[in-house]
Amino acid sequence: PTDVELAKNMGCRAIYLQNSPETLKEKGLEEVCALATTDWDQIAEFLFAGERKAEVRRTTKETDIDVALNLDGNGTCDISTGLGFFDHMLEQIGKHSGMDLTIHVKGDLEVDEHHTIEDTAIVLGECIYQALGSKRGIERYGYALPMDDCLCQVCLDFGGRPWLVWDAEFKREKIGEMPTEMFLHFFKSLSDAAKMNLNIKAEGQNEHHKIEGIFKALARALKMAIKRDIYHFELPSSKGVL
Template sequence: ELAKNLGCRAILLQDDTASLRPVSEGGSAACDGLEDYCALATKDWDKVAEFLFAGERKAEVRRTTKETDIYVSLNLDGNGHCDIATGLGFFDHMLEQIGKHGGMDLTIRVKGDLEVDEHHTIEDTALALGECLYQALGSKRGIERYGYALPMDDCLCQVCLDFGGRPWLVWDAEFKREKIGEMPTEMFLHFFKSLSDAARMNLNVKAEGQNEHHKIEGIFKALARALKMAVKRDIYHFELPSSKGVL
């Protein structure tokens, strides 16, 4: 309340901002309307120090064309809160894996020409999300830079990445089904290519297994973990992770 009255923002010494949400979303009536004034919610003093020393890593991107209207908001140092609606249920489910398992707050709102097909919605979402990642990383000082393999039932999925500034995609994953949910399997490669281009990162994806749903979900979860690993920041070694001095 003091921050609101002063016209500034506050650090809330709680695990999250649950109490600050509107009453309709389970928040406290006494704190209703204060969420916008909370810059950070944590009981971890290392996170407080990192925030004060190195600043926020948030970005918003609006991409509007004749084919799509996309809004993406990203907080690299969030708590995995997601609000995603692309018009494609399975695509929403996959994008949620990035936020949830990457520990990032992620909002994606898409109005696409689904009456034509799914192509533009998926491709343009990847471009907007990649640009958001690029902007949120900022100078990249102190980040780990590199990122993960994980099993999912019958599948083994590996996603390795490098935020080195040079986009590249290696894709080694085959799908036998034409679609999973409403999402054409041919668009998986296209999504990751567009994402790597816009985020200016190397991306190496490999997956093996029998169940197509598990395979692609494992890839998205591995991507999320790779991102979480790569964007981790060390304020005590706050320098560019590059012998060239530039990323």
């Protein structure tokens, strides 16, 4: 910790050779710590390829949205949109992809849920796109998973060409406070903003399980696709550009 304090006094950041920065919190040095790990491959990746973080703020007459993420985080989430079920679904993205995700939204819920859900997807997509940077070394592609009675498949490609294939139907008008018609709209806006191809299919009887399975499958697909290999630090494309 005294070395991290030295870094703070010098105006730079530190890599802390411990698995947890808990001891730094007591001294107020957490922000100075760029990385806390004993994994030298992770340290090499950080020094060689850099951080993959982004923050996007979008303010309109309808919504005020702040999204921040770290693709190489630990799945830590801080999410508040004013829609409980939507918060729960967004938390699945962070938790099961391993990215740290902060989403704070103030929307015109007195009108309805549409603007809050759509604009959140746009800002989250932009944040993912920025954090990916050059895309060098990423796997690019990503997942199917079962959830009780449901089978959900989300395949994605960070190829730079947005497209959505949606094969999921819902019989309920709402799940929680979230209209089921907005699920398609959310993923379309997310695909466009992140410039990724999404192919989503879901089957099953329980509507809650079905949509939660889709969000979890998206998260696992993201985890696969954003995985980075600094020892093969090339664009995963024969075109040479993504």
